[in-house]
Amino acid sequence: xxxxxxxxxxxxxxxxxxxxxxxxxxxxxxxxxxxxxxxxxxxxxxxxxxxxxxxxxxxxxxxxxxxxxxxxxxxxxxxxxxxxxxxxxxxxxxxxxxxxxxxxxxxxxxxxxxxxxxxxxxxxxxxxxxxxxxxxxxxxxxxxxxxxxxxxxxxxxxxxxxxxxxxxxxxxxxxxxxxxxxxxxxxxxxxxxxxxxxxxxxxxxxxxxxxxxxxxxxxxxxxxxxxxxxxxxxxxxxxxxxxxxxxxxxxxxxxxxxxxxxxxxxxxxxxxxxxxxxxxxxxxxxxxxxxxxxxxxxxxxxxxxxxxxxxxxxxxxxxxxxxxxxxxxxxxxxxxxxxxxxxxxxxxxxxxxxxxxxxxxxxxxxxxxxxxxxxxxxxxx
Amino acid sequence: xxxxxxxxxxxxxxxxxxxxxxxxxxxxxxxxxxxxxxxxxxxxxxxxxxxxxxxxxxxxxxxxxxxxxxxxxxxxxxxxxxxxxxxxxxxxxxxxxxxxxxxxxxxxxxxxxxxxxxxxxxxxxxxxxxxxxxxxxxxxxxxxxxxxxxxxxxxxxxxxxxxxxxxxxxxxxxxxxxxxxxxxxxxxxxxxxxxxxxxxxxxxxxxxxxxxxxxxxxxxxxxxxxxxxxxxxxxxxxxxxxxxxxxxxxxxxxxxxxxxxxxxxxxxxxxxxxx
Numbered sequence: 001x002x003x004x005x006x007x008x009x010x011x012x013x014x015x016x017x018x019x020x021x022x023x024x025x026x027x028x029x030x031x032x033x034x035x036x037x038x039x040x041x042x043x044x045x046x047x048x049x050x051x052x053x054x055x056x057x058x059x060x061x062x063x064x065x066x067x068x069x070x071x072x073x074x075x076x077x078x079x080x081x082x083x084x085x086x087x088x089x090x091x092x093x094x095x096x097x098x099x100x101x102x103x104x105x106x107x108x109x110x111x112x113x114x115x116x117x118x119x120x121x122x123x124x125x126x127x128x129x130x131x132x133x134x135x136x137x138x139x140x141x142x143x144x145x146x147x148x149x150x151x152x153x154x155x156x157x158x159x160x161x162x163x164x165x166x167x168x169x170x171x172x173x174x175x176x177x178x179x180x181x182x183x184x185x186x187x188x189x190x191x192x193x194x195x196x197x198x199x200x201x202x203x204x205x206x207x208x209x210x211x212x213x214x215x216x217x218x219x220x221x222x223x224x225x226x227x228x229x230x231x232x233x234x235x236x237x238x239x240x241x242x243x244x245x246x247x248x249x250x251x252x253x254x255x256x257x258x259x260x261x262x263x264x265x266x267x268x269x270x271x272x273x274x275x276x277x278x279x280x281x282x283x284x285x286x287x288x289x290x291x292x293x294x295x296x297x298x299x300x301x302x303x304x305x306x307x308x309x310x311x312x313x314x315x316x317x318x319x320x321x322x323x324x325x326x327x328x329x330x331x332x333x334x335x336x337x338x339x340x341x342x343x344x345x346x347x348x349x350x351x352x353x354x355x356x357x358x359x360x361x362x363x364x365x366x367x368x369x370x371x372x373x374x375x376x377x378x379x380x381x
Numbered sequence: 382x383x384x385x386x387x388x389x390x391x392x393x394x395x396x397x398x399x400x401x402x403x404x405x406x407x408x409x410x411x412x413x414x415x416x417x418x419x420x421x422x423x424x425x426x427x428x429x430x431x432x433x434x435x436x437x438x439x440x441x442x443x444x445x446x447x448x449x450x451x452x453x454x455x456x457x458x459x460x461x462x463x464x465x466x467x468x469x470x471x472x473x474x475x476x477x478x479x480x481x482x483x484x485x486x487x488x489x490x491x492x493x494x495x496x497x498x499x500x501x502x503x504x505x506x507x508x509x510x511x512x513x514x515x516x517x518x519x520x521x522x523x524x525x526x527x528x529x530x531x532x533x534x535x536x537x538x539x540x541x542x543x544x545x546x547x548x549x550x551x552x553x554x555x556x557x558x559x560x561x562x563x564x565x566x567x568x569x570x571x572x573x574x575x576x577x578x579x580x581x582x583x584x585x586x587x588x589x590x591x592x593x594x595x596x597x598x599x600x601x602x603x604x605x606x607x608x609x610x611x612x613x614x615x616x617x618x619x620x621x622x623x624x625x626x627x628x629x630x631x632x633x634x635x636x637x638x639x640x641x642x643x644x645x646x647x648x649x650x651x652x653x654x655x656x
Binding site for chain 2 (some may be wrong): 062069070077102181183231234235236237238241244249251369372376381
């Protein structure tokens with residue numbers, strides 16, 4: 001018995017000392033990604049190893065908390081929980097727009113952009129405003145993503161190019177258009193937002209503000225039309241669900257994320273003949289951000305990490321080439337780092353001119369909440 | 382002394398279960414914006430989710446009833462079946478879904494029940510339905526099928542256990558006097574295992590009420606079940622108030638079921654005492 005005890009203590013001691021020496025020789029950079037699995041893979045497979053190679057002794061540990069508001073909400077709650085601590089155990093976060101705005105307002109983020117070399121490339125509107133909240137200086141966009149209508153050209157010869165045409169088309173082809181409602185992923189939310197931009201009559205105010213509590217009173221007609229429209233559509237289970245149903249031929253058309261569409265196609269998970277179209281007067285897209293928590297333990301290292309992630313070369317190789325996202329930083333800086341063919345691939349179905357005209361941001365936060373609740377009340381319930 | 386021995390367990394239950402439960406029940410009545418207490422959260426919950434609440438009740442009642450019927454049928458066959466081989470096969474087979482987690486069941490059903498999923502493809506290749514008539518069952522039907530499939534072994538396990546421990550002499554005398562197996566099941570067996578049936582169905586009801594993954598994965602669009610709405614309130618609006626109110630409503634649902642059960646068992650207790 002005594003012997004077993006001694007052995008146990010000994011092995012425990014060895015274990016502990018191994019663990020502590022391991023910790024001493026290595027710094028771990030903790031990254032939390034509030035994105036889909038592909039965004040976690042991006043750090044595990046590409047960015048992390050690249051950074052570790054350039055910085056010996058550093059280990060990049062990434063955790064994925066899931067996409068959309070749900071995932072980023074977990075990051076927000078984690079930071080809030082350790083707010084009183086002198087040092088936080090998260091170094092780099094990748095939150096979505098809505099929650100980044102909330103974190104900036106709650107004082108949970110560090111103002112770091114101007115202290116890194118690539119800060120000058122943050123030129124997009126979304127690098128300054130996140131759904132109407134000022135995040136200028138607190139974030140670097142990781143990439144820009146966009147929703148668009150995916151369709152099967154075998155079934156749809158001349159796809160609708162606007163919401164008006166889509167309504168006519170759906171009336172003629174009931175149940176052939178599918179989307180994932182409001183609670184099953186952002187591509188469905190994006191479709192609803194695009195609908196409201198087309199029919200609420202105040203698209204510009206929704207996107208730029210100012211917020212006015214009286215605005216929502218004028219939305220009932222748009223919702224009533226959407227409710228009638230919903231009678232003739234198929235509901236799909238999620239962002240991936242829409243792509244699955246398109247692929248199985250159960251629907252002929254549906255809103256999807258452009259990056260997901262291209263990635264699935266490249267992986268052979270989608271029929272190669274499916275195509276994309278950006279509806280006018282516009283469908284929303286969103287960036288994901290790199291941010292540093294206000295009291296991150298390894299803040300300097302985090303800055304270095306983000307500087308690498310937002311360098312033109314990494315944006316070209318990682319973001320555009322490998323993952324089919326639109327670059328987060330100034331596209332002109334990225335373009336010169338890419339071969340013309342890879343650059344053109346990004347715009348196969350949707351031209352830069354289409355993007356300039358019909359790619360919209362999501363509404364500013366208070367309108368966005370009201371818009372979704374309005375849907376729940378007047379369309380869903 | 383017994384209290385001292387119990388205290389770690391009590392503390393654990395109190396801190397990790399009773400306190401958060403009471404806390405969330407109480408905060409269902411709190412208006413986060415103003416800090417006042419009232420029914421604001423409930424008003425909003427009904428305004429936005431009244432359909433979903435009814436839908437949840439409908440799905441749960443239907444799934445519970447079907448689970449009960451099938452579980453009694455399985456238990457009855459295990460008790461009264463005369464072909465040893467089929468009884469053995471059934472006994473071996475029916476427990477399988479018990480070992481499959483809810484979320485996996487949801488994922489299975491999502492591809493199984495889709496319009497061009499395995500079920501419809503199977504039926505088509507058998508020539509039972511035309512491709513044009515194939516419909517997706519990814520709505521309440523899908524959820525009911527998944528719930529029944531998942532809860533059936535659990536209910537059948539409890540019910541067939543109770544049936545197996547019954548005194549068989551009554552069944553045998555009824556059979557000797559010419560009662561069919563169905564009669565023996567309905568008139569002799571079921572009345573004696575009523576309590577076990579009730580317990581298994583109440584536990585199934587509560588399990589299904591708390592399932593988030595299945596409705597989330599199977600139901601496309603709205604209406605949906607209230608667990609999905611609770612997750613949505615928290616994740617999309619950071620609104621714990623309405624989520625708590627919905628939680629209160631689901632506690633009330635399981636409370637009603639528990640009340641029926643308690644009333645039943647109190648009655649039975651008093652009957653035994655009266656005898």
